Amino acid sequence: MKKLISRSSLIELAPYEFGLNVADIKFIRKNEYISGAVGELPFTDVWPELWLLDDACYDQANHICKQIESEVKQNNIDWSCIECGEINANSFEFCWSCGELRRV
Numbered sequence: 001m002k003k004l005i006s007r008s009s010l011i012e013l014a015p016y017e018f019g020l021n022v023a024d025i026k027f028i029r030k031n032e033y034i035s036g037a038v039g040e041l042p043f044t045d046v047w048p049e050l051w052l053l054d055d056a057c058y059d060q061a062n063h064i065c066k067q068i069e070s071e072v073k074q075n076n077i078d079w080s081c082i083e084c085g086e087i088n089a090n091s092f093e094f095c096w097s098c099g100e101l102r103r104v
C-alpha cells in the first residue's frame with residue numbers, strides 16, 4: 001500500500017475521497033480516530049491519511065489529487081468588488097466595504 005495524501009482534518013480530505021470514488025480507485029483511511037494522541041506525537045503524524053489499496057493506481061490517483069488541490073485553491077481566492085474595487089475574502093458573499101453582491 002502507498003500513502004497518497006494527508007490533511008489536517010477529515011473535512012479537508014473529503015473532496016479527495018470523492019474524486020477517488022468517482023474514478024473507482026480503492027483506498028482506506030488511516031488515523032481517522034487517532035487525534036486523541038495529539039500532544040504525544042508530532043501533529044502531522046496524526047493527520048488523517050488516505051492510502052491506496054492498489055499501488056498500480058498511484059499515478060492516476062496522484063493526478064486526481066493534484067487536480068482537486070488546484071480546484072480547492074482556486075475556490076479560496078479572494079475576489080474584488082466590481083462596484084468599488086475592494087478586495088474581499090472568498091468566504092464573503094457581499095463586499096465588506098460597500099455591500100455590493102459578489103458577482104465573480
Ligand SMILES: [Zn+2]
Pocket residue numbers: 081082083084085086095096097098099100
Ligand atoms: Zn465594494
